[in-house]
Amino acid sequence: MVKILRLPVCPYCHAVTRYGDVRRTTHNKIIKCHHCGKNYRVSYLTGRIILISIVSAALIIINIFLLKQTTGITIPFLAISDAIIVLAAVFVFPFTVRYKELPKKLQK
Secondary structure: OOOOOOOOEOOOOOOEOOHHHHHHHOOOOEEEOOOOOOEEEEEOHHHHHHHHHHHHHHHHHHHHHHHHHOOOOOHHHHHHHHHHHHHHHHHHHHHHOEEEEOOHHHOO
8 A cells, every 4th residue: 555645644543634624734733633632743745745756757758758759749738738747746735744743742
């Protein structure tokens, strides 16, 4: 199972957070669990960097392949296909968020 593409879970009670809730609260630094009520820290930078790197490499390879192997490919076609792939990656962003325990002194 691929661990990078899963919805985040509470580090205390392991409750899974819904997709919409993750999208709304991604940029908050600290969130309260909807199940156990404990606070935890949101981490998304590492997962996003990995996802953006993979998508960027895939776009470069796809564009080079299409330009070399097919005739009649236009720049607007490549731009539209790239936009579709980037949009799909944006919908995957909540799966790259992770929740981490807060230090004891920050717990309330």
